[in-house]
Amino acid sequence: xxxxxxxxxxxxxxxxxxxxxxxDQINVVTTLTTYADIARQIGGDKVEVKAIVAGDQDAxxxxxxxxxxxxxxxxxxxxxxxxDLELWAPTLIDKSGxxxxxxxxxGYVAAADGVxxxxxxxxxxxxQGDVHIYGNPHITTSPLNMKVVAQNISIGLSNVSPENADxxxxxxxxxxxxxxxxxxxxxxxxxxxxxxxxxxxxxGKLIPFLNSQTFQGKKLxxxxxxxxADMLPLRGKKLVTYHKNWIYFENLFGLEIVGHVEPKPGxxxxxxxxxxxxxxxxRDDARVILAAxxxxxxxxxxxxxxxxxxxxxxxxxxxxVPEVQNYxxxxxxxxxxxxxxxxxxxxx
Amino acid sequence: MNVNMIEIMLPAFxxxxxxxxxxxxxxxxxxxxxxxxxxxxxxxxxxxGSTFAFLFGIDPSSTGAYWxxxxxxxxxxxxxxxxxxxxxKIPQEAVxxxxxxxxxxxxxxxxxxxxxxxxxxxxxxxxxILWVQWKTIATxxxxxxxxxxxxxxxxxxxxxxxxxxxxxxxxGINVRLWDFLFYVSFGFVITHSVSTxxxxxxxxxxxxxxxxxxxxxxxxxxxxxxGWGMGTLVSMLGLYVSYAADLPSGPTVxxxxxLVLMTTTLGLYVFRAKRKIIALRxxxxxxxxxxxxxxxFWSGGTFFKRQQxxxxxxxxxxxxxxxxxxxxxxxxxxxxxxxxxQLLNGKxxxxxLINLYQTVENPFQRFEIAHRLFDLDQKSGxxxxxxxxxxxxxxxxRQKALDILALVSDSDxxxxxxxxxxxxxxxxxxxQNWWKKKYENQ
Numbered sequence: 165x166x167x168x169x170x171x172x173x174x175x176x177x178x179x180x181x182x183x184x185x186x187x188d189q190i191n192v193v194t195t196l197t198t199y200a201d202i203a204r205q206i207g208g209d210k211v212e213v214k215a216i217v218a219g220d221q222d223a224x225x226x227x228x229x230x231x232x233x234x235x236x237x238x239x240x241x242x243x244x245x246x247x248d249l250e251l252w253a254p255t256l257i258d259k260s261g262x263x264x265x266x267x268x269x270x271g272y273v274a275a276a277d278g279v280x281x282x283x284x285x286x287x288x289x290x291x292q293g294d295v296h297i298y299g300n301p302h303i304t305t306s307p308l309n310m311k312v313v314a315q316n317i318s319i320g321l322s323n324v325s326p327e328n329a330d331x332x333x334x335x336x337x338x339x340x341x342x343x344x345x346x347x348x349x350x351x352x353x354x355x356x357x358x359x360x361x362x363x364x365x366x367x368g369k370l371i372p373f374l375n376s377q378t379f380q381g382k383k384l385x386x387x388x389x390x391x392x393a394d395m396l397p398l399r400g401k402k403l404v405t406y407h408k409n410w411i412y413f414e415n416l417f418g419l420e421i422v423g424h425v426e427p428k429p430g431x432x433x434x435x436x437x438x439x440x441x442x443x444x445x446x447r448d449d450a451r452v453i454l455a456a457x458x459x460x461x462x463x464x465x466x467x468x469x470x471x472x473x474x475x476x477x478x479x480x481x482x483x484x485v486p487e488v489q490n491y492x493x494x495x496x497x498x499x500x501x502x503x504x505x506x507x508x509x510x511x512x
Numbered sequence: 513m514n515v516n517m518i519e520i521m522l523p524a525f526x527x528x529x530x531x532x533x534x535x536x537x538x539x540x541x542x543x544x545x546x547x548x549x550x551x552x553x554x555x556x557x558x559x560x561g562s563t564f565a566f567l568f569g570i571d572p573s574s575t576g577a578y579w580x581x582x583x584x585x586x587x588x589x590x591x592x593x594x595x596x597x598x599x600x601k602i603p604q605e606a607v608x609x610x611x612x613x614x615x616x617x618x619x620x621x622x623x624x625x626x627x628x629x630x631x632x633x634x635x636x637x638x639x640x641i642l643w644v645q646w647k648t649i650a651t652x653x654x655x656x657x658x659x660x661x662x663x664x665x666x667x668x669x670x671x672x673x674x675x676x677x678x679x680x681x682x683x684g685i686n687v688r689l690w691d692f693l694f695y696v697s698f699g700f701v702i703t704h705s706v707s708t709x710x711x712x713x714x715x716x717x718x719x720x721x722x723x724x725x726x727x728x729x730x731x732x733x734x735x736x737x738x739g740w741g742m743g744t745l746v747s748m749l750g751l752y753v754s755y756a757a758d759l760p761s762g763p764t765v766x767x768x769x770x771l772v773l774m775t776t777t778l779g780l781y782v783f784r785a786k787r788k789i790i791a792l793r794x795x796x797x798x799x800x801x802x803x804x805x806x807x808x809f810w811s812g813g814t815f816f817k818r819q820q821x822x823x824x825x826x827x828x829x830x831x832x833x834x835x836x837x838x839x840x841x842x843x844x845x846x847x848x849x850x851x852x853x854q855l856l857n858g859k860x861x862x863x864x865l866i867n868l869y870q871t872v873e874n875p876f877q878r879f880e881i882a883h884r885l886f887d888l889d890q891k892s893g894x895x896x897x898x899x900x901x902x903x904x905x906x907x908x909x910r911q912k913a914l915d916i917l918a919l920v921s922d923s924d925x926x927x928x929x930x931x932x933x934x935x936x937x938x939x940x941x942x943x944q945n946w947w948k949k950k951y952e953n954q
Contacts, residue, residue, distance in 0.1 A: 227624070354930065355908045360876070379911050380929070435751075436758040438642050439520050467643050 190325050193235055193265075194243040195250045196223060198304045199275055199313065201482040201490050203243060206318050206335050210328050217250070219483030222458045226252050236260030239271070240324045243317055246274025247281075249301035264324075273320035275313040279303050280366065282411050304481065306412035307347055307391065307495055308362050311340045346492055349389015355379055365392070365416055371399065392417070394499050398506055402448040404441065404473070406455035406464060409480055413498070422450045425467060426459075445471050451509045454502065456480035474512070476505040520642065521751050524761060527644045527652070528751070531709060531717045532743030534656040534701055537663070539722030540735055541694070544674040547604055550592060551718050553612040554699045555706040557588035560619045567622055581703050588615075589695030593688050598681055641762050644708050652704045659697045670694060671732070713762045716769040717743065724776050746772050852877050862889045869896060879909050886916060891951040894920065898943045902933045921946055 189212040194200040200215035207213065216232055217223045223245075236242065236256060242265035244253045257266055264271040281299030303309045318336040322329040344358030352374075353361065364370040370392070374385040388396070399418040406425045414421045422444045426433055433441075445451060451473035455464045461477055468475035478501050479485050479494065488494045542548060561584030565577040588611065595607040663670055669690050673680045680687050705714045721739030729735055749772075750765030757764075778795055785791035855868075865885045872878050882900060886893025900913040911929035918924060925942035933940070 227620075229624075355906075355911075357906045360906055360908075377908070379908055384908070432640055432642065432760045432762060434758045434760050435517070435520055435524075435642060435755040439517060442520065463640055463643060466640075466645060470643060470645060 190240045190321065191238050192241045192243065192321075193239040195245065195253055196304065197482040197484075198310075198491060198494070199243045199317065202310060202314050202339070203241075203317050203321070205339050205490070206314055206332055207321055208331065208335055210325065210331065211321065215483075216256075217481070219479055219481040219488070220457050220485070222456075223249055223481075224251075226250070232256055233259040233261075236265065237262045239265050241265065241271050241273060241320050243273040243275055243320065245301050245303065246276045247298045247301035247303075248296050270323035271320070273316050275316055276301065276303050276309075277312075277316050279309045279312045282415060283408070300408060300411045302409045302480075303412060305410050305498075306366075306416045307343050307491075308366060308416060309412060310491060311343050311358075311362070314339050314343075342492070345390065346495070347390050348392050349387065351387040351389060352384070355384070355387060368415070368418065371396075371418065391495060391499055394503065395419075398502065401452075401506060402450035403452040403454055404445060404450050406453065406459050409456055410454060420448075420450075422448050425453065425455075425464075442471055445473065452476060452502070452505045454478070454505075457484055472512075474505045474509045476501050517755060521755060523644050523646060523649060524641045525747060525751055526646075527641055527649050527708060528717075528747035528765065529744060530649055530653045530656060531705055531714070532721070532740055532747065534660055535705070535714065535717040536721040536725075536739030536743055537660070537736060538698060538701065539718040539720075539739070540726065540732070541670065541674045542718060543722045543726060547592070547608055548719060549605065549608050549612060550695070550698070551702050551715060552711060553592075553608045553615065554585055554588050554695070554702045555711050555714065556612050556615040556619065558582075558585045558699065558703040558706065560584055560615045560622070563619045563622045578703075582700070585699030585703055586696055589692055589699050592695045593691035596688070596691055598677075598687075641709050641713065641765075648708055652708070655700060655704050659701055662697055666690075666693075710762050712766050716766050720746075720769045720773050724773055727777070727780055742772065742776075847872060847874075847877065849877070852880060856880060856884045860884070860888070862892060866892065866896075875904055875906055875909055879904075879912065882913070883916060890920065894947060894951070898940070898947055901927060901936070901943060902940050905932075917943070920950075 188210070190207065190210055192200075192203045192207065192211050192213040194203055194213065194215045196217055197215040197219040200213045203211060203213045214235055216235070217226055233256060237260040239260075239262060242257065244250050254267070262271075263269065266272060267274075281303075283296070284299040285297060303313070314336055318332045321332045325332075340358065341353075344353045344361065347365075348356075348358075348361050356364075361370065364373055371385070374388055375383065377384045379387065395417040400420060402420045402422050404423050404425065405421050408424055408427065410421060413419070423441045425441065427437070451471065453464060453468045453471075453473050454476045455478075457477050457479050459477075464475050464477060467473075478498050479488055482488060482491055482494050484494075485497070488497050542550060558581040561581030562577045564584070565574075565580035570576040570580065591611060592604075592608065595604055669680075669685060672683075673685070673687055673690055673694070677687060680690075702714065705717075709717075721742050722735075724742060725735040725738040728738060746769050747765060750768035751761060753759070753768060754761040754764035782788055782791045782795065852872075860868075862885060865881050865888070869878055869881045869885070872881065879900065882893060882896040884893075885896060894917060897913040897917050901910055901917075904910050904913070907929045914924060914927055914929055923946075925939045925946065927936055927939035927943065
């Protein structure tokens, strides 16, 4: 009798603890794993986050599964890019029957809100095939964009859980400071501030500025650290990417993408395109081919072999390879692999 | 035609030739056995094999994956040889179609479990013939040669079973065994060719020459020679059109094959007709009907498009939605750096600059204005620079302000630009005192 009682009490207590935890946490569902990571970094222990697209999947094409609708029906907050990347998302929201996460509701976050988009088409018609009509939606390739994304997610979290707004705000600031520090190095952030550095970097004026200005007797560029400093040797270097995923990265780090292997996803390129591409690769000595790891790896490597280039195959999102578990590791991974590839291309 | 084009197109053409060699021959068997879609089914089974390998984390390009797909192909061959029953009630095509559908569905289910791979499935359809490497072509040629030699050695049995299975049964030949060997050798070829050329291309390479030549002649050697000639011609034409018209190569060759087959058929029809005039009249009639149908679709298309616009005039298209989006996001006009420089380089009045300083928000622009003001009028300029020391958020600009002020003072009064305003209170007070002493009496 006593035994049973004890067991019951333990069980009951356990159930109570679990239900308390469950009640406390905000259910966040994101499309991309990268957004999920940021939601976790902002939300801390107040959120339970799930992503729909795996880190090594192409976000353009996701096959609908019933479990996604179930996932969304329980969501308090839904995060998507909000451009025409995850075209399947609106249907999924409809299917979930969850009115709280519809576009325009407090539980809906468009991550790209306020991000300065690139490749905005000048004429809006569909004659050029599947152009992204809002601009390039692969915003996650620039760490600076992720500061904006983090802010959008933080606003969304505060909307659905106003009592934790201060908590989210503190963590948002921590995240943004960390991005700045990883991006430019702590010293330079202290001197110029993250906002100024971000503006300069996005307008492409940062490096000339740092080279022309001095601070306390030293050139500003000597204070530069972080990813920006790591990528300095690659500035102005030319490369080829598999698809147009990398434009924000290119813009930020001053690389020059001279062409794409497969401009329209899923449609094999024409001989003319291939010819032009090979010519560009030869003329510009752009022998590094950067591809997200959801493309057919063998094909990327074959193409690289064919043009005597070096293939860099990296995950486009968090979790795309086991060792990349957060956004900072993701950018580290991109940069270290690119640097290795360029030195390999130079020595071969 | 320049060197580069040849460099790109030559491997693709060579691959086509290698494909033509074996597929024109196997195609004749396939047509006679009435198992047209067996290549699709075997290719899908092979793909299922490499997808399974994928599930275990084996890279699709590795030898491990190759053995997986080969193993699956042999399994498929076994299924197809077992499904042939002497007095069949169910056509074998039904089994083949079913195997195809099942293999495709299972592949999708497997991919869903595997780490990424939807792209892997898409790749099977179109292939990537433009990127084919000489090494791959050589391996394929070697494999096809072995299969070709095997078929040549046992041509009597293979041909007899394809042409007339009934006689083969009566002669006591183990039809099931030879069927199995046929499908295994066939599977060897398909596994190789599909991985470079894609399902669509392999299918037409297999079927079109066979259909065309069987229509023309009954002699096997002539069928083969014609099939090879046709394949070579069509590959050349298709690749050239794909280059000239800037189209994806694989699908262009497929379409060219279709066109050539149609022309051949019509040509044969006219050639064999007793009254050629009537045959020609029928053809032109057919073409007229075709054009009329095309016209109906075209006008239907424009009609529906217009109707769509009428029904939703405001939100008819995604384009208009995007346009609104862009208009909303257009930035409010601000003073650009160039505009500011122009203004400062002109002959501004001190009062003008002071007004500007108070309206502009960008700290860099404010600094430029204060700096220019200092050049014009040291008194008010240094006042604003001291204001800068106190209130600017950016240490770099505080340091620059300090550097300028140091030109007219002999001390920095202990000001440290890296510390924010409140921590520099004493130094700022000293600067303010200095300013009062220096300028207030002027």
